[in-house]
Amino acid sequence: MTLVSQDRTKGGNPYTFEEFVTKRDQVDWFRDDPFLRKVVKKYTGDQHEAVEKALLSFSPTVSKKMNQLAERAARPEVRPYMMHYDAFNNRIDRVVRPMETQQLEKLVFGEGLFSSNIAPWESFVKRMLIHQLGEAGVTCPLTCTHGLIALLGEFPDADLPELKEILLHTKEGLDGDFAIGAQFMSEIQGGSDLPANLLEAVPDGKRYYLYGNKFFCSVAHADYSVVTAKITGTDKVSTFIVPSWLPGDKEKEKRNGYEINRIKWKMGTAELPTGEIQYDGAIAYPIGPKDKGIAVAVGIVLTLSRLEIGIACAGFMLRAYREASLYSDFRTVFGKKVKDYPLSARKLKYIKNAAQRTTAGAFKIYDLFLKLEKPLNPGIKSEQPMEIRKQLFNLRELVLLQKMCTTNEGADVLREAISIFGGHGVMEEFSSLPRIFRDVVVNEQWEGPRNLLLTQIYRDLQRVAEWYAPEEFVENVLEGTQQETIERYSIQLIDLLQKPVLGEVDEASMEAANEWDSFCDAFFKEYQSVALQEIV
Structure with missing residues (x-):
């Protein structure tokens, strides 16, 4: 009798995911993304050759080494x-983080992404690539550092x-070491409600001492933080x-x-230490007009954070489409590849469109940001030329809309991408998508949850109506679309504002x-x- 040789470790089943894993791990996130390269070419103009060269050099690092570190640092035990x-028995309040996160942080911050030596578009696209890692314990610190700078x-x-x-x-680094920034604004009685801050700042010459509590402090391990507080005897932040x-x-x-009381247990961005901080005489340096702390914090720091969240969502969706597409081309069920079923194909089409729309929109908003002089000034000054005022207002509302809408759609996109993988889609070691899904849900909540931003946009449009008519706002923002579409949205907006x-x-x-909504x-x-449409 002849015995048939078989792989007993697999029970005789030769099936393997090796082909999919190999293809996925060999992808260069910039070089192998023709759409992203096309968008970069459109917006970088005469800088394109230099920017693309820098991106082609950087992309293998983020696609492989940084990605490996991010995956290892995501394990719950670390x-x-x-x-x-x-x-x-000395109080030290050390935030203990895994070696992989620290190595990743060194690589990311070592790029000097906000240095005067790097072109804005190069920094922008590198950040979009880094966001494809998920939050990974590094992108929130990067964003907060940008705001502080x-x-x-x-x-x-x-x-x-x-x-x-x-x-x-923070900006240029000292002896090769780039400091990390944070922003601590939320208190227990009101997260986004900054006027409700109770943290007290006691003056002492040119500096202040802080007393009180901040309840939600991401990047608890930072070197420096932007903190909002009320000066003793005043009611202004x-x-x-x-x-x-x-x-x-x-x-x-x-x-x-x-002191750092504890680290929060969050549903997402788990690699990022978010703490509760108790101040007992911390030395603080005032920045900006003392009676306009909210305008300063929101107009500059939170605006940059909200802008960055839109960039992050583009990165999240580009990765979701890439990996779902690769898997659907690999996996065969009931005799056909996943991509060859109409129900799967329609999901892939939606994911692709959402990823490309979000990426194109993020580039277009950032292009406006770069073209406007001092786009982060708190408030829109009445003495500015009317055309500039309107463009600054467009940017303000687009940043709010982008933050609110892309995080909402981002959760949908990640969920749909996960469904392409079937049961494997929820396996944490099989794919990065469950982790990124949780990250995008967290992104939707901080820097202003949806209802807050919906309220802010509505109030903004009412407040400027006397010098910026709703129909003109619609026409300017949707320039390039069909006139009948502009008229439809104009009529809707005018009606809604009543x-x-x-x-x-x-x-x-x-x-x-x-x-x-x-x-x-x-x-x-x-x-x-x-x-x-301007890209394709």
Whole structure:
């Protein structure tokens, strides 16, 4: 009798995922994405050759080495935790993070993405590629650092040389070390409600001492943070820069007058340490006008964060489409490849369109951002030329719409991409998509959840109506689409601005609120579609 040789380790089943895994891991996220390269070429103009060369050099690192580090750091057993005391009972509040996250952070920040030596478009696309990792414990710190740098650049203070040193450390680096920034604004009584801040800033000459609590502080391991507080005896929120350690104290792990109570347990961005901080005399440096802290924090820091979230969603969706497409071309079920079933094909078509729309829209908004002089000034000044005022207003609303709409659609896109994988789609070690799905849901909540932004956009449009008619706003934002489409959205917007969207709760106001929500989504998708048409 002849015995048939078989692979007993697999029970005689020769099936393997090797082909899919090999193809996925060999993809160069920029070089092998013709759509992204086409968008970059359109927007970089005469800088294209230099920018593409830099991206082609960088992309293999993010596609392979950075991605491997991000995947390893995502395991639950290595998530950040607090070490409050050292062996000698000294309070140190050390945020313990895995070696992989620290290596990834070194690589990402080592690119000097906000240095004066890097072109804005090169930085932009590199960040979009980095966002394809998911949050990964590095992209929120990167975003917060950008906001801190912009704030310091907008309000230089010769009387506080410490701020100049902080700017140098975060923007250009010191001896190859790039500092990390954070923004601590939320308090327990109101996350986005900054006027409700109770943290107290006690003046002492040119500096201040902080007392009180901040309840939701991402990037708890940062070197410097942007903190909002009320100066003693005032009811106006001011903005401050707070070093985590005073000179010479970082090596001793002696914090600057504050303690980190704990690290939050979040549904997403789990690699990112988000803490609760108790201030007890932390030294802080004022930045910007003392009576306009909210305008400073929102107009500069949060605007950049919201802008970055749109860039992140583009990265998330590009990765979702790439991996779902590769798997659908590999996996065979019931005798056919997944991609050859109409129900799967329609999902892939939607994911592709959403990814490309979101990417094209992000580029178009950033292009407007770069073309406007001082786009981050808090508030729109009445003495500016009317055309500039309108463009600044367009940018403000587009950033809000992008943040709100792309995070909402991003969750849909990631969920649809996961479904292409079937049961394997929810396996954490099989795909990055479950982790990125949780990250996009978290992104939807911070820097202003959906209802807050819907309210803000509505109020903004009402407030400027006397010098910027709703129909003109629609026409300017949707320039390039069909006239009948512009007229339809104009009529809808004019009608909605007369309805009780922000009125007392009753059936009429809830219906109006529902119409407003739907309008904003449809309006922004139309903007994205125009941006996509300009590419293809």
